[in-house]
Amino acid sequence: MVYERDFDRCRGEFSVDRIGTWEFTVEAWTDRFGSWRSDLERRGGGETHVDLLEGALLIEEASRRAKGEDRAGLKDAARVLREEAVPVADRTRRALSAELEKLVQRYLPPADLTRAPAVMKLWVDRPEAGFGAWYEMFPRSQSTVPGKHGTFEDAARRLAELKELGFDVIYLPPIHPIGRTHRKGKNHSLVAGPDDPGSPWAIGNEHGGHTAVEPQLGTLEDFERFVRRARELGMEVALDYALQCSPDHPWVKEHPEWFSIRPDGSIKYAENPPKKYQDIYPLNFWCQDYPALWRACKEILEFWIARGVKIFRVDNPHTKPFAFWEWLIGEMRREHPEVIFLSEAFTRPARMKALAKLGFHQSYTYFTWRNTAPELREYLTELTRTDMVEYFRPNFFTNTPDILHAYLQQGGRPAFRVRLVLAATLSPVYGIYSGFELCENTPFAPGSEEYLNSEKYEIKVRDWNAPGNIKEDIAIVNRIRREHRALQRLDNLTFCHSENDQILCYHKHAPGDDLLIAVNLDPHRVQETMVHVPLEALELSEEEPFEVEDLLTGERYGWRGRRNYVRLDPERQVAHIFLVHRASDPAGEGGGRVP
The missing domain is CATH 3.20.20.80 (Glycosidases)
Structure with a gap:
């Protein structure tokens, strides 16, 4: 747990080692010994015998929970703090020792422990x-x-x-087997020839359905x-x-109640106006016997999971x-x-987000449909810099x-x-x-x-x-x-300023692995620009030279400062994927490679 003084908050993290549901909560309490110790430091030599007695009481309380050498060490520290014959300055040095603080923190019980009312859940997926x-x-x-x-x-x-x-x-x-009734021909033709295989999404015929x-x-x-x-x-x-069927799917005969029946007795086929899909019947997930339909849909997954x-x-x-x-x-x-x-x-965005949350x-x-630099920056900022990234x-x-x-x-x-x-x-x-x-x-x-x-x-x-x-x-x-680990995360993207919007530039960072990527969005013409390098993120000064290695070609370029030149010819090279090499990197390597 790290205390961020500027924001007056604590920040913590924990590691997970298996997929599935994890539960966590937050507990907090007053750091009694740390508070006393901090107050003692602020006195700057003005501490008194009584101040040290307050610390001795806390140390004695901790000693009652300790055993063996730890208990003996705590009792000795409390004795020293109480000993008036020992100069206050010497006792203060003992009270402020890092070793003593570790011992006390290990055994001093919290007096005002409180826990967040909610237990948070975290689902962990495989990589x-x-x-x-x-x-x-x-x-x-x-x-x-x-x-x-x-x-x-x-x-x-x-x-x-x-x-x-x-x-x-x-x-x-x-x-799966493909339906024959209303089978579509080439280019979505309503009439199929004898050799037309049909759409694979028109599932089911006499050979079976979703498990065939x-x-x-x-x-x-x-x-x-x-x-x-x-x-x-x-x-x-x-x-x-x-989860849809052709008119020839076994379910149509076995479970007609799982489909939407029109007033004339026919089964409703799929439509996405102006397109019509007479070869596909949607399922009615709120049919009268929907629990049986839902179980059947689950059984489809289980069938294929069993096959790897x-x-x-x-x-x-x-x-x-x-x-x-x-x-x-x-x-x-x-x-x-x-x-x-x-x-x-x-x-619609809200529905896509809701499915992710489900x-x-x-x-x-x-x-x-995001092809220009403004479109890409806006969309990727939403995906990587808002709560969507979670x-x-x-x-x-x-x-x-x-x-x-x-x-x-x-x-x-x-x-x-x-x-x-x-x-x-x-x-x-x-x-x-x-x-x-x-x-x-x-x-x-x-x-x-x-x-x-x-x-x-x-x-x-x-x-x-x-x-x-x-x-x-x-x-x-x-x-x-x-x-490169920098390309294996979503939440580490930062766009860099490019003086020509036909060249998109961005930075991907992972510990020891910094990539600067420049892409010519114009597939027809040569484009050039001055790219503004994020020196602060790269921990580089304006005067410090550095080298970028194009991982696509192996070429290296010497750069310096914030503004650097990029030229991309779409007939030759549409992009650079630069690995940043600093002079301080071991053996001149940029690092970050996955073993």
Whole structure:
């Protein structure tokens, strides 16, 4: 516990060593001996025999609780303070000794102990909830033969490469049997051809529902082998948890009461105007028999947890009752505290925050739509400098199967490199959807954020080594993230002033690890600026020279003072990730690397 005199408050911390719920409270009492000792010091030689007797009484009280050598030492100190034959100055020196203070504090009981009325609770997650690089891929698109449906075995063959690229989590969209009724065709067509695979989010057919796998992907045993292979490589598999059904899902026949029945007797399908999803039936979470429905939803999680899945990306949680999530996450915390939930909720801020407070470990964000320096500064300040940092963990996805932002459509390869660096260095958790590494950026139509020939409705076989890919960039950035603690926290971001708003600059700090990051937000033109270095935070003077090492290229630059020059050409290098080296650093190293 540290006393902050300027604020007249105490500040404390404690370490945790396991996941789960921790409880803590605050106790306080008057430091009787410390108060007496402080008063004695202030007298500056004006202390009297009576003043020392007051201290002797406190020491004697402490001695009655001590044993052995400690008790003898305390009794001797009290005797000395009472001894009038000993000069007051000598007795005062004994009274003010640090060793005596430690002994008294150890045994002197508090006389006015008080405790905060509330017992606070703290939920502790495993480290993977707060740091990781995600890669989203459709296993059905992992074949190397155009038009051929991929399998779990095909997907497993890509895992080694994804590990080399530095990813920690492999996220799969729904892997379940896909409905046939009102199946969507290419580009969300209402009419599907005989070979169209349909949307994976239209879950369920005659082969089963949420606890079955699409037969063309393989068997449950094949999936379990895929999970084991990922684990062998040091990665985890995340599954989509989409609580909705196709018209062919077994639940439609077995439990029609779990759905919303319209006045004409038909089941209500999903809509997000102007879009209509006739191939998907939402569940009615407040149906008459909702406890049975909720238990069935929990059983889905338990089924996949038993097969090695510990991370779930939850589809549209904001469209389900918050009471349901509060119950379900509470059950998971009690029975499976290692499970992580990512909230895919692009909705109003209050609802996104509420889901985080209910227990979602991570959340999708508005990062996709924050592209200018003012937008990024404002949004990241909210995420990292307000109370949101205490409960809301952003997962910065650069793109999704649903979202191809105009910045990527119009900015070409440099734009993809820009968004990679921003996502990976502004948030400790980030992700990309496959095709990002190939800079896929053709929209369905002008002004649309949908992909042309969207993978949601067809199989896409890609050449993963196609010219123009940014795989090397991804591998380098992910390596830097793993090696530098400053990039593994959310609450350590400070923006630096840049004299040109086309170059965003920020500082990430961890003990012994200071990174200055500059990113050219203009994917079309060379930009240059004078960056204002936060000398105070770096403990540098205006006159002190220092060196910055670009971790992306290995180049080093000598800098001095607050204003320093940066020039970034998007066709060559869109960003600098500088490690600061001070002259005082051991052997000239910036430190901070993770062993």
